[in-house]
Amino acid sequence: xxxxxxxxxxxxxxxxxxxxxxxxxxxxxxxxxxxxxxxxxxxxxxxxxxxxxxxxxxxxxxxxxxxxxxxxxxxxxxxxxxxxxxxxxxxxxxxxxxxxxxxxxxxxxxxxxxxxxxxxxxxxxxxxxxxxxxxxxxxxxxxxxxxxxxxxxxxxxxxxxxxxxxxxxxxxxxxxxxxxxxxxxxxxxxxxxxxxxxxxxxxxxxxxxxxxxxxxxxxxxxxxxxxxxxxxxxxxxxxxxxxxxxxxxxxxxxxxxxxxxxxxxxxxxxxxxxxxxxxxxxxxxxxxxxxxxxxxxxxxxxxxxx
Amino acid sequence: xxxxxxxxxxxxxxxxxxxxxxxxxxxxxxxxxxxxxxxxxxxxxxxxxxxxxxxxxxxxxxxxxxxxxxxxxxxxxxxxxxxxxxxxxxxxxxxxxxxxxxxxxxxxxxxxxxxxxxxxxxxxxxxxxxxxxxxxxxxxxxxxxxxxxxxxxxxxxxxxxxxxxxxxxxxxxxxxxxxxxxxxxxxxxxxxxxxxxxxxxxxxxxxxxxxxxxxxxxxxxxxxxxxxxxxxxxxxxxxxxxxxxxxxxxxxxxxxxxxxxxxxxxxxxxxxxxxxxxxxxxxxxxxxxxxxxxxxxxxxxxxxxx
Numbered sequence: 366x367x368x369x370x371x372x373x374x375x376x377x378x379x380x381x382x383x384x385x386x387x388x389x390x391x392x393x394x395x396x397x398x399x400x401x402x403x404x405x406x407x408x409x410x411x412x413x414x415x416x417x418x419x420x421x422x423x424x425x426x427x428x429x430x431x432x433x434x435x436x437x438x439x440x441x442x443x444x445x446x447x448x449x450x451x452x453x454x455x456x457x458x459x460x461x462x463x464x465x466x467x468x469x470x471x472x473x474x475x476x477x478x479x480x481x482x483x484x485x486x487x488x489x490x491x492x493x494x495x496x497x498x499x500x501x502x503x504x505x506x507x508x509x510x511x512x513x514x515x516x517x518x519x520x521x522x523x524x525x526x527x528x529x530x531x532x533x534x535x536x537x538x539x540x541x542x543x544x545x546x547x548x549x550x551x552x553x554x555x556x557x558x559x560x561x562x563x564x565x566x567x568x569x570x571x572x573x574x575x576x577x578x579x580x581x582x583x584x585x586x587x588x589x590x591x592x593x594x595x596x597x598x599x600x601x602x603x604x605x606x607x608x609x610x611x612x613x614x615x616x617x618x619x620x621x622x623x624x625x626x627x628x629x630x631x632x633x634x635x636x637x638x639x640x641x642x643x644x645x646x647x648x649x650x651x652x653x654x655x656x657x658x659x660x661x662x663x664x665x666x667x668x669x670x671x
Numbered sequence: 672x673x674x675x676x677x678x679x680x681x682x683x684x685x686x687x688x689x690x691x692x693x694x695x696x697x698x699x700x701x702x703x704x705x706x707x708x709x710x711x712x713x714x715x716x717x718x719x720x721x722x723x724x725x726x727x728x729x730x731x732x733x734x735x736x737x738x739x740x741x742x743x744x745x746x747x748x749x750x751x752x753x754x755x756x757x758x759x760x761x762x763x764x765x766x767x768x769x770x771x772x773x774x775x776x777x778x779x780x781x782x783x784x785x786x787x788x789x790x791x792x793x794x795x796x797x798x799x800x801x802x803x804x805x806x807x808x809x810x811x812x813x814x815x816x817x818x819x820x821x822x823x824x825x826x827x828x829x830x831x832x833x834x835x836x837x838x839x840x841x842x843x844x845x846x847x848x849x850x851x852x853x854x855x856x857x858x859x860x861x862x863x864x865x866x867x868x869x870x871x872x873x874x875x876x877x878x879x880x881x882x883x884x885x886x887x888x889x890x891x892x893x894x895x896x897x898x899x900x901x902x903x904x905x906x907x908x909x910x911x912x913x914x915x916x917x918x919x920x921x922x923x924x925x926x927x928x929x930x931x932x933x934x935x936x937x938x939x940x941x942x943x944x945x946x947x948x949x950x951x952x953x954x955x956x957x958x959x960x961x962x963x964x965x966x967x968x969x970x971x972x973x974x975x976x977x
Binding site: 443451483484485487488489490518533534535536537539540543544547548549550575576577578579580582583584586587588590591592607610611613614615 | 749757789790791793794795796824839840841842843845846849850853854855856881882883884885886888889890892893894896897898913916917919920921
């Protein structure tokens, strides 16, 4: 679809993760059309990034000059388009002066990639989430507290005075996917249903006795064989056990804190339910809006006048 | 290879798991040749079991009459050749009177399959391990204590007065395989090396703070990126974290107990090292010998004179 000249974007926001690419046409009025593709970093060779992006946004490109493109996520990893080296915490989530300017073959774009964050002790890294955090801070100025970004690799992030103080990653989402789709437990988890009571009970169980997680998993299989545990209850219980174990280990992050969840609606709701049972009242923000707000803050400080 | 008539086996012992099939020619003098195949239960339709076994042992079959075949493992599951229903603990690991006699198309074999064991609370099941336990008891009469059978699904089994009193399954081996071969951690675990010090430290760490397991896993990836953690150290540390977490949850089984490990040499040695650090002096028995001893005890009580 070719856009009329009057609607050409001012700049392009790109969220390029391991398995997905999303590009949004940004105008002075805010975000316009978003296009996505499954050509994530994980499926591309280094030389394929530029043609992949150009093909997706070709009709947004100017006939003269170059349009600014701000990108975040795994596109900036060592296996990505160009490495944007980690910034070490404590630091602000984003810094317009620390962007990696990438030389492109196509003169119609000026590409800058946001670096991720690293932590020395305990060792940890993030890429992409720093932009969501910057966006959430832009949407909630002066927020001091904790962000939880549930997902494949959930992050808990302590933010104070505009800086990321510390963070911790949990492989909860990836463990759930592996166990529910690939392990022996998959036999009892066909379908997509959900048993909220089973989830709630499993969270409570794992939170109060997290050291028992290793003993809980195979029980799901055994109950399926012996008592016909329903697939909905089995899936919800596995999710609850894993999230409860994460919450137990992340307790120093959330105990007594103001928590904002950034993620997909369904997953954030599951975490919100679990945290509410612990007496918290977490807010929820949608991840795509945070990413765009974060990239917009970069654009704003680097090119205040377009 | 056709055997001369003088060396024809008295009976055939079959260990048929999810991914492997092993058949051993048994004579009055003990085990003879063992043949194996990768045609495990998981890859066979119900109608394929008999032809698969016959093809493997054809030249061991008599020209007249039928040879007894005693089998254990997943071959007796609902998805196997014929279901041998679980026996509920507390009970002896094997009972010759509870074998499932399977009608075969080929008249040259008389097939009996050993049932597994089930436990109601907490729900648990085993198939194949009960035969190893019976064999270990045959090799160590009057043993009272705990068997640990490390593997894909590790089992801890409390045995007293010849009966299985209780048991618990841990998915440690399957988790290690999934995490080291399929998850994001695989990037830092190429090769097959081993760092014993990293393993020992991780076991101690997980045993003393098992509730932190969820927080420890992603660190392996982050350290690989940030400080170049070696693949050998990463693999050994992942193994140590998972085994240490299992040992923490299985503590009620092994604390102050006489423990016998039944498994492969390398894996049993890893568990023995970890348990020794806790002040235990576990013995080790090879799994195949225990299986044969278990099936032999069935053969002995059912057909005392051949």
